Amino acid sequence: MKARLRASLDVAGPLIGLVVVVVLFAALAPDRFVSAYNLKTVATQTVIVGLGAIGMTYVMISGGIDLSVGSVIALVSVVTALLLREGYGEGVALLGGLATGALVGAVNGLVVTRLSIVPFIVTLGTMGVARGVAKYLANEQTVRADAGWLGALMTKTPDPAWLLLAKGVWITLILAAVMTLVLRRTVLGVHTFAVGSNEATARLCGVPVERVKLIVYVLAGLFAGIAGVMQYGRLTVGDPTTAMGLELDVIAAVVIGGGSLSGGRGSITGALLGAFFMSVLANGCTLTGVPTYVQEILVGTIIVAAVGLDRLRRR
Amino acid sequence: MDPLLTMQGVEKRFGAVTALAGIDLSIGRGEVHALVGENGAGKSTLMKVLSGAHAPDAGAMTFDGAAYAPRGPADALARGIAMVYQELNLAPDLTVAQNLLLGRETSRLGWLQSAPDRARVDRVLAVLDHPDVVADRRVADLGPGARQLVEIGRALVGDAKLVVLDEPTSSLSAAESETLYEVIRRLESRGVAIVYISHFLEEVKRIASRFTVLRDGRTVATGDVATTTIEQIVEAMVGRSLDETYPTRASIEPGEVILELDALRSDPLPRSASLSLRRGEVLGIAGLVGAGRTELLRAVFGLAKVRDGSVSVAGVQDRGRGVRARIAQGLGLVAEDRKVEGLALDRSIAENLTLSNAAPFVRFGWLDPKARDASTRRWVEELGIKSRAPDQAAGELSGGNQQKIAIARLLHQDADVLLLDEPTRGIDVGSKVEVYRLIGELRAKGKAVLVVSSYLPELLGVCDRIAVMHRGRLGEARPVDAWTEVELLDEATRGAA
Structure with missing residues (x-):
C-alpha cells in the first residue's frame, strides 16, 4: 500500500507543477493558450523529448546516463533522409533509422560493460562521434528527400481527423504504456531497478548485470532512433545540426518526473509529464511574450527545485 | 610518575544494548599498552569514546593530568590523542607530504608556506625512517605497510602523546610488520604512548609492556606482559560464555557429500582452503576478521575468481x-x-x-x-518477519527482520547449500535465536550449511564441525566436541599447531 502510494506521489509532483503552469497561462492568455490548436501544438512539441525520455528512464533507473541522445536524433534524421533520397521506401528508411539508433545504443552498452568505463564518459564520447558521423554522411548540409508518410507522423492536424492529435503523439503514448508495463511487469524491469538500486545485491542474486545494462542502452538508442525519425518527419529534411543539447532536456524531464541520477528510481509516466510540463512552459512563455531568457531561468530553477522538494519529502 | 591516561568505570549504552559496562584503564607515558578481547568485547566502542566520537554515559577520564571529556574527534586530536584505524584514511592521489599535512598546512593569507611545512615533514619522516616513505611519493604507489606508516606519521605531525593502533598488522606481511614494530620502538623511546589493539597475542607478547583484557564491555584483567603467559590472556578473554539458547541438535546421519573444496585459492585470500560438506551438516568457519573467511565464501559462490584448486558441487x-x-547448482x-x-x-x-528466483511468477x-x-x-509468515x-x-525493517529476508531468499530459491557470512551480526538476541533455530531446521531437512562467524559460542552452539582459518589457510575441520573456545581462539590467533 505504502509503496503504491509513494509511486503515485512520484507522479504527483510533476502533475501538480503541470496544473499550476496550465492554470497560470490560462489566466494570462485565455484565448490563445486554451485552444484546441494550441494543445495540438504543445503535444506535438513534446513528442521528441518524450520519446527520448522513455529510453532515458530505463538508463537512469539502472544507475546510468546517456548523453548521446541529441546526436543520435540528428544522425537518425540524416540516415532516414539519405535512405529516402536513395530511393528506398519509407518502411526501409524507418527501419534503417531505428537500427542506427539501436546500434549506437549497443556501442554505448558494450563499452560501458566490457571496458567498465563510466557511462557519462562513454556517452559523452558517442555524443561527439554520432554528431560527427551525421555531418559526414550529410556532407555538412541538410539532406532533402520526399518524406512520404513519415512526414505525416508529426502533422498537427492528422488525417483522419478523428485522431485529434498528431500520430506521433499517439505512438509516443502507446510506446510509453508498453514500456511502463515492461518496467513494472517483467523480469527485465525488476532487474533494471535492482541493478540501479544496489548492483552488489543484484550480482549476489544472479542478476545478469552486464546483460541488463546492455539492453538498457540499446533501448535508449532505439528510442532516440524513434525520436530521430519523428524529428525527420517534423522537419522533412535530415539535419545533422538538429537536437543540439536535447539530451539535457530529456534528462531534465526524467528528473522532474522523479528519476534519480544515482539510480533505482524513476517512472515513465513521470518523465512524460516532465517533458509535457517543459513544453507547456515554453509554449506559454512564447504566447504571453515572456522572453526566452526568462524561460531558461525558469526551467533551470524548476529542475533544481523539483529535486530539492523530492529530497525534503523523502526525509 | 602519574599515568598519561586513566579511565574509571566508563559505561556506554546504545538504546537497550550495553556496549561498555565498566571500563578501568590506565596507560603510562611512553608505554606500549596492548588492548585485547574477543570480537564484540567492546574494544571499538572504547576507542570511539577515547577519540571523542561517542560521549560516555558514566565514568571519569583523565588525560595528561587534567579531566578529559572530548567534545569530538577534533578536540581529542588537539589534546594529543590520535587514532590509526584499520581501514586507512589517506588520499591516494596526494603525496606523502600532502597527506601528512592534510588539514594542518601552514599558510599565510591562503598561500601555502613550504619552508616550515617541509621541516615538519622531514622531522616526521626521520622518525618513520622507511625507504619508500618519501615526501614527494604518491600514496597510491605505496604498499600497505608504508601506508600504515604514513598514517602513523599523521599522528606525529600533530604531536600526539597517545597513538591508538587498531589491528595494524592484520593486512601486513611479516616483513612489513617487522618494520612497524621498529617504528613503534622508536616512538616508545621518544615518550609517545601507544594503545595497541591486536588479536595476535604472539605479537602482543613481543612489543607490548602492559596489557588490558576486555570482555562483555568490562575490564577483566590487566597486568605486565612479561609476567603473563599467552594461555592466561586467552583464558581471561574467553571467561565464562554467556547463556544462549541454541537448538538441540538431533543426531542425524549426514547424507552424501554435496560441496567439496580442494586447495581453493583466490586473490589475495584465501591462500588455500579444503573442506567437504555433507547434506544435513552444519560446518562452521572460525577465524579472525581479515583471515579470508568472507573471501572463501565469495570465491565458492562465484563472486570472486578462483585462482587455483577446485570446487565440486554434488560430485561435479x-x-x-x-x-x-x-545458483543453478543450488548454492x-x-x-x-x-x-x-x-x-x-x-x-x-x-x-x-x-530477486534470485523470479521464474515461478x-x-x-x-x-x-x-x-x-x-x-x-x-x-514472511513462516519466518515471522515483522512487516x-x-x-x-x-530498508524500513529492523536489522533482524532484514536478515530474515536475506535468508528467506535462499529458502525461496530452495538452495541446497547455504553459505552464511556472519548471519547474526548486528541483530538483536531474539532474532539471533530464531536464526539458530532456522539453521537447525535446514539441517534436519537435509540442507548443507557453511557458516562463517566471529562469535565463537555461536559456532560451538550450531555447528556439527568447525574449521579455523588463519591468515588465508583453512585448518582441518574437527567435530564440535573436539573444540573448546580457548582452542578455537588459540588456532585463530596462532594458526594450527
Whole structure:
C-alpha cells in the first residue's frame, strides 16, 4: 500500500507543477493558450523529448546516463533522409533509422560493460562521434528527400481527423504504456531497478548485470532512433545540426518526473509529464511574450527545485 | 610518575544494548599498552569514546593530568590523542607530504608556506625512517605497510602523546610488520604512548609492556606482559560464555557429500582452503576478521575468481563458475553486510526476497505480482518477519527482520547449500535465536550449511564441525566436541599447531 502510494506521489509532483503552469497561462492568455490548436501544438512539441525520455528512464533507473541522445536524433534524421533520397521506401528508411539508433545504443552498452568505463564518459564520447558521423554522411548540409508518410507522423492536424492529435503523439503514448508495463511487469524491469538500486545485491542474486545494462542502452538508442525519425518527419529534411543539447532536456524531464541520477528510481509516466510540463512552459512563455531568457531561468530553477522538494519529502 | 591516561568505570549504552559496562584503564607515558578481547568485547566502542566520537554515559577520564571529556574527534586530536584505524584514511592521489599535512598546512593569507611545512615533514619522516616513505611519493604507489606508516606519521605531525593502533598488522606481511614494530620502538623511546589493539597475542607478547583484557564491555584483567603467559590472556578473554539458547541438535546421519573444496585459492585470500560438506551438516568457519573467511565464501559462490584448486558441487568438479551457475547448482549466499550487499534497501520486500528466483511468477514473459506477493507473504509468515506488506521497502525493517529476508531468499530459491557470512551480526538476541533455530531446521531437512562467524559460542552452539582459518589457510575441520573456545581462539590467533 505504502509503496503504491509513494509511486503515485512520484507522479504527483510533476502533475501538480503541470496544473499550476496550465492554470497560470490560462489566466494570462485565455484565448490563445486554451485552444484546441494550441494543445495540438504543445503535444506535438513534446513528442521528441518524450520519446527520448522513455529510453532515458530505463538508463537512469539502472544507475546510468546517456548523453548521446541529441546526436543520435540528428544522425537518425540524416540516415532516414539519405535512405529516402536513395530511393528506398519509407518502411526501409524507418527501419534503417531505428537500427542506427539501436546500434549506437549497443556501442554505448558494450563499452560501458566490457571496458567498465563510466557511462557519462562513454556517452559523452558517442555524443561527439554520432554528431560527427551525421555531418559526414550529410556532407555538412541538410539532406532533402520526399518524406512520404513519415512526414505525416508529426502533422498537427492528422488525417483522419478523428485522431485529434498528431500520430506521433499517439505512438509516443502507446510506446510509453508498453514500456511502463515492461518496467513494472517483467523480469527485465525488476532487474533494471535492482541493478540501479544496489548492483552488489543484484550480482549476489544472479542478476545478469552486464546483460541488463546492455539492453538498457540499446533501448535508449532505439528510442532516440524513434525520436530521430519523428524529428525527420517534423522537419522533412535530415539535419545533422538538429537536437543540439536535447539530451539535457530529456534528462531534465526524467528528473522532474522523479528519476534519480544515482539510480533505482524513476517512472515513465513521470518523465512524460516532465517533458509535457517543459513544453507547456515554453509554449506559454512564447504566447504571453515572456522572453526566452526568462524561460531558461525558469526551467533551470524548476529542475533544481523539483529535486530539492523530492529530497525534503523523502526525509 | 602519574599515568598519561586513566579511565574509571566508563559505561556506554546504545538504546537497550550495553556496549561498555565498566571500563578501568590506565596507560603510562611512553608505554606500549596492548588492548585485547574477543570480537564484540567492546574494544571499538572504547576507542570511539577515547577519540571523542561517542560521549560516555558514566565514568571519569583523565588525560595528561587534567579531566578529559572530548567534545569530538577534533578536540581529542588537539589534546594529543590520535587514532590509526584499520581501514586507512589517506588520499591516494596526494603525496606523502600532502597527506601528512592534510588539514594542518601552514599558510599565510591562503598561500601555502613550504619552508616550515617541509621541516615538519622531514622531522616526521626521520622518525618513520622507511625507504619508500618519501615526501614527494604518491600514496597510491605505496604498499600497505608504508601506508600504515604514513598514517602513523599523521599522528606525529600533530604531536600526539597517545597513538591508538587498531589491528595494524592484520593486512601486513611479516616483513612489513617487522618494520612497524621498529617504528613503534622508536616512538616508545621518544615518550609517545601507544594503545595497541591486536588479536595476535604472539605479537602482543613481543612489543607490548602492559596489557588490558576486555570482555562483555568490562575490564577483566590487566597486568605486565612479561609476567603473563599467552594461555592466561586467552583464558581471561574467553571467561565464562554467556547463556544462549541454541537448538538441540538431533543426531542425524549426514547424507552424501554435496560441496567439496580442494586447495581453493583466490586473490589475495584465501591462500588455500579444503573442506567437504555433507547434506544435513552444519560446518562452521572460525577465524579472525581479515583471515579470508568472507573471501572463501565469495570465491565458492562465484563472486570472486578462483585462482587455483577446485570446487565440486554434488560430485561435479570445476575450477570456478559464475554466480548464476552456482545458483543453478543450488548454492545460495547470505552476505556479510546487509546494507552494502545483502539487500536493495529501497526496493520492496517482495522484490528482495524473490530477486534470485523470479521464474515461478513469470507467465509468457510477464510477471504476476499477485503470485509474487502471495509467495512473499508465505515466507514472511513462516519466518515471522515483522512487516506491513510485501511492497514495503526492505530498508524500513529492523536489522533482524532484514536478515530474515536475506535468508528467506535462499529458502525461496530452495538452495541446497547455504553459505552464511556472519548471519547474526548486528541483530538483536531474539532474532539471533530464531536464526539458530532456522539453521537447525535446514539441517534436519537435509540442507548443507557453511557458516562463517566471529562469535565463537555461536559456532560451538550450531555447528556439527568447525574449521579455523588463519591468515588465508583453512585448518582441518574437527567435530564440535573436539573444540573448546580457548582452542578455537588459540588456532585463530596462532594458526594450527
